Amino acid sequence: MKARQFALGIAAAALVPGAAQAQEVVLKVAHFLTPTTPAHVKFIEPWCGKIEAQSQGRMKCQLYPAMSLGGTPPQLLNQVRDGVADIVWTLPGYTPGRFPITEVFELPFFSTSYEATSRALWDFIEGSAASEFAGLRPIATWSAGPYLLHFRNKQVNALEDLKGLKVRTPSRLGNKMLAALGATPVGMPAPQMTEGLAKGVIDGALLPWEVVPALKIQELTKYHAEPTGKIALSTATTIFVMSQKKYDSLPADLKKVIDDNRGREVSAFAAGQLAEAGNASRDITLKNGNTVYQLAPEELKRWKQTTAPVAQEWIKDMDAKGLDGRKLHDEAAALVQKYSN
Template sequence: MRLKHFAAAAAFTLTATSAFAQEVTLRFQHFVSPASANPTYFMQPWAEAIEEQSNGRIKVEIYPFMQLGGAAPSQYDLIRDGAIDGGWVIPGYQPNRFPEAEALELPFMTTKSAEEASAAAWDYTQRYLMDDFADVHVIAAHMHGRGVVHKIGAPVATLDDFSGLKLRGPSRTTTMLLERLGATPIGMPVPQFPEALSKGVVDGGVIPWEIAPSLKLGELTDSHTDVAGDYSLYNLYFIWAMNKNVYEGLPDDLRAVIDANSGLMASMWAGRGHDTGDIVGRDMIAAEGNLITQFSEAETDRIRALGEEVRQDWIAEMDAKGYDGAALVAAAQDAVAANTGVAD
């Protein structure tokens, strides 16, 4: 009988101790190389900060290349359904599902500073998108840096050079722009881009500098062209999110650790990582001897004018869907203006 009481007491003590010092492993997933900018300068440091600030009670495992299953466009649903605990989502990979997010992706909407654009993204997300993402827990919302045209062969130097080119685009608004420029847009997630280049499916495409080395664009393309000025040709909107039930099921003190590494600071942190990666990526491509050019101001103005036509088309589309398209564009512009100059 005394042994029974001892065993019961020991079991109670073990249970109480485990509950007090609960340890959690969170599995997050993304779809790019672990050597690319966001995993290197944001995801992994974020995971390390969570582990350190929780005194090791939260372990964050980061899985690249969709190693936990699924495809890049399905990331949001994988998180929502609990197939993974969290991950990196590009809402634009599911066209028309999150239409209000597209305002930030319109041509020449954001500055070329990803940190500034990401501060604007968090601002806009808080005002317009939290209902859209209500079935996950949003940790950060951010943008990448300047969008650049990468191409096999000679660079695009004028607007006319786009004519007939098959170019990869990451989102609906970007493919709208490419079509307006005279190209044949082919929408695809970034993991498919290298194979599409190598097989001649596309002549090039648009992505930021930071991802170019991990996709081996120094070998697969020959020229790289940016627009003139302070604003990016296009941009892409991301969220770093986790399963809502997993987040809400954490003990209060562990949830507080996640909260301390969320919001505006995390969004800017992610954007800053892209800015760092853009410098590194551009330098690596330049070292391979590829031609790096920039449209003249006059040609950039011609492209910008077509970008404005895309913006007006988008506003009309949104109005037809029951949204106030002009108000969404104005809100995105206000968020960008309010956060220009916030970068270190």
């Protein structure tokens, strides 16, 4: 299945009337952001519409955005494993130590575009990182957009400008990268950023474009520093996963509906939707009068050199766990390169 074919299937699903028979399976789908978020509107809702249409109304979703099933974002994985939810969308980075292999994609200056990185991530999770997903059935695993730095009231042009600034990060490797750059990293799930910026608890945030309007970041910041070139400063891996136990409980024909709507190209479709949303969010921010600027190439080279030890430390961490850190790093990098070409 190609990403385009999946997109056409999404469009066709919207035209299929609901079946008259009673619903047999209701999947509880939970995540941590609002229902206006691009991932919810552009991927989760259409995906749910598609599986309902293909199952002739025998399977549908009940959506629980913004942690409306209770709990906090780091608890989503426990919720899907414990049966509180059947499917969740979350960030592995919210649970440090739980996905140490998968987090290789979050290393500084490692990922590229939304779609290329997402295809590479799917292959890696289906292969070398599969052990981290025991009890889960991945449906789509995509990379958030290339991260950039959003600042309340200071334009950062050089490493020296970052010193002492409190900057939100979503993950362990984000912490390490910001610390290497001289900032003070503050671990914080996305929903808390709006309040953090409004109250001055943080001076800035590491965040992709696509979620900026939903969190009103463009209203709370003035300066937005983008890296230059094709390699991203950083990114976050995100996963849309189903309880394996719930999947196993489905009859064979409904399992096939799920299986027909998961995989590399479904992941790439989700990433493509977010890429479009990212471009729109950037335009909204510019129209708001904010300053969006690119770091100078020579300055970015300094940032890359300064953060290089983060990758070496990750490799050593994997070696300490009895894994071949260099091999895992190079395999993931090769997949990113393969799909970026």
